Amino acid sequence: MPNTVVIFGASGDLTSRKLIPALYLLHQKGRLPKETRVVGVSRTPFTHEAWRAELAGTTAKFCGKEFDTKSWEAFAGNIFYHRGDIDDAASFQSLKTFLETEVENNAPASRLYYLSTSPTLYEMAIGQLGAAGMAEESKGLRRIIIEKPFGTNLATAKSLNQATHKVFNEKQVYRIDHYLGKETVQNLLVLRFANSIFEPIWNRNYIDHVQITVAEEVEVGSRGGYYDKAGVLRDMFQNHLLQLLMVTAMEAPARYQADFIRDEKVKVLRSIRAMHGAEFAQHTFRGQYEGYRQAKDVPPESNTATFAALRLHVDNWRWNRVPFYLRSGKAMSCRTSQIVIQFKEPPQLLFADGPRTTNIDANKLVIQIQPAEGIQIHFQTKVPDAGMRLRTTDLNFSFQREYTGALPDAYQRLLLDALNGDASLFARSDEVELAWGIIDPILAAWESPAAPPLEFYPVGNWGPEQSNEWMESQKRAWFDVCPVLH
Numbered sequence: 194m195p196n197t198v199v200i201f202g203a204s205g206d207l208t209s210r211k212l213i214p215a216l217y218l219l220h221q222k223g224r225l226p227k228e229t230r231v232v233g234v235s236r237t238p239f240t241h242e243a244w245r246a247e248l249a250g251t252t253a254k255f256c257g258k259e260f261d262t263k264s265w266e267a268f269a270g271n272i273f274y275h276r277g278d279i280d281d282a283a284s285f286q287s288l289k290t291f292l293e294t295e296v297e298n299n300a301p302a303s304r305l306y307y308l309s310t311s312p313t314l315y316e317m318a319i320g321q322l323g324a325a326g327m328a329e330e331s332k333g334l335r336r337i338i339i340e341k342p343f344g345t346n347l348a349t350a351k352s353l354n355q356a357t358h359k360v361f362n363e364k365q366v367y368r369i370d371h372y373l374g375k376e377t378v379q380n381l382l383v384l385r386f387a388n389s390i391f392e393p394i395w396n397r398n399y400i401d402h403v404q405i406t407v408a409e410e411v412e413v414g415s416r417g418g419y420y421d422k423a424g425v426l427r428d429m430f431q432n433h434l435l436q437l438l439m440v441t442a443m444e445a446p447a448r449y450q451a452d453f454i455r456d457e458k459v460k461v462l463r464s465i466r467a468m469h470g471a472e473f474a475q476h477t478f479r480g481q482y483e484g485y486r487q488a489k490d491v492p493p494e495s496n497t498a499t500f501a502a503l504r505l506h507v508d509n510w511r512w513n514r515v516p517f518y519l520r521s522g523k524a525m526s527c528r529t530s531q532i533v534i535q536f537k538e539p540p541q542l543l544f545a546d547g548p549r550t551t552n553i554d555a556n557k558l559v560i561q562i563q564p565a566e567g568i569q570i571h572f573q574t575k576v577p578d579a580g581m582r583l584r585t586t587d588l589n590f591s592f593q594r595e596y597t598g599a600l601p602d603a604y605q606r607l608l609l610d611a612l613n614g615d616a617s618l619f620a621r622s623d624e625v626e627l628a629w630g631i632i633d634p635i636l637a638a639w640e641s642p643a644a645p646p647l648e649f650y651p652v653g654n655w656g657p658e659q660s661n662e663w664m665e666s667q668k669r670a671w672f673d674v675c676p677v678l679h
């Protein structure tokens with residue numbers, strides 16, 4: 194059956210930067226289901242030709258070397274534009290008629306709606322799709338992708354879930370978190386569940402702690418208005434960092450199927466230990482980079498955190514007493530997302546000169562999510578001809594060295610999965626609500642006398658110096674290593 198991808202918020206940045214390039218590259222690779230049409234909807238007036246011309250330029254820019262005019266032209270013939278207002282019921286009626294008569298030629302077709310508008314319009318857009326009868330499936334499947342942020346707290350996420358379920362059933366809904374579309378995040382599932390050597394040591398008996406870092410070099414730039422209301426916990430932790438935590442900590446699903454996978458992920462969130470009173474100041478850390486308050490649309494007295502670190506516990510048999518440190522920030526030393534599995538010291542330190550204060554020389558498994566995608570195992574070796582001096586060295590797997598071709602952008606995989614009806618890499622309603630249930634109390638504590646101090650850090654640092662002291666006080670150290678890019 195033919196497919197129609199309907200993008201609401203078509204004139205926005207995400208559409209030109211990610212969605213159209215991803216759909217185009219899928220077409221170029223021959224992966225897009227046959228007869229897939231793309232319809233953009235937004236308030237800006239465009240003719241089909243004008244929108245295609247604009248997208249030709251932006252897609253060429255964002256695809257770089259991978260762009261080629263001939264395949265673009267074949268793809269662009271299936272792109273359409275329809276002017277419409279989310280708050281106007283008549284727009285949805287005219288969109289419906291346009292889709293049925295001009296795009297789908299009155300024949301059955303499956304549709305994938307993509308909400309890429311301002312998040313404040315999601316509920317309204319869903320309501321309008323329902324009122325216009327555009328969610329019912331008599332003439333083909335109807336699916337909807339909802340971009341992040343999914344709510345701004347537990348209450349708004351619940352309300353959005355309720356509004357969504359009035360119109361779509363859960364099987365039709367795809368809540369996107371682009372981190373799950375990253376090849377290296379999926380590779381973590383493969384590392385864990387397609388190899389037998391890691392499973393026996395993937396637990397409290399061998400692992401001292403886990404560090405999950407998503408460091409960004411960029412500052413807030415022109416997004417100050419949005420960012421100041423969100424802050425790093427809403428922007429990065431509620432979604433991306435908790436997703437990485439779930440994939441690292443989950444049990445093996447019974448089968449590789451959406452609900453089996455999501456059941457296991459949800460169990461991780463249910464196992465996160467709640468914090469109380471003084472624990473918020475002990476187990477959470479917040480910072481702001483110097484100069485943030487001068488950024489565009491940021492109030493000069495803003496206390497919004499641009500850096501945070503959390504110490505979480507997953508209270509189950511596997512992870513008893515193994516802290517998970519989650520850390521993310523803007524304006525940091527470099528762009529790197531990595532998961533460090535820090536193993537315990539050997540039980541007897543035969544070759545140590547004296548007692549160590551930290552276990553940083555013990556084995557590590559470093560999973561590099563981006564930009565130097567790969568995996569390293571750090572272990573001790575003997576320095577030749579130097580008595581029993583030891584040095585840490587590593588076994589290094591790099592995607593770039595091992596495979597040819599650029600790693601595809603996350604949106605390619607996610608759009609294709611949604612078109613094929615595979616929700617394995619999308620968040621379920623209970624998952625997003627549980628994630629907010631972890632973040633909300635921390636946000637509330639940060640507004641209360643239990644708040645940890647807001648520490649400042651210079652641009653280009655690994656966050657505030659005090660976050661290192663915080664780790665040291667726990668006899669641990671951050672793995673502050675910028676990836677080597679070839």
Ligand code: BG6
Binds near residue numbers: 341371409428429
């Ligand atoms: C987005 C956040 O979800 O993720 C941004 O809103 C952040 O603030 C971005 O920069 C990071 O994504 P990536 O794929 O570049 O790591």
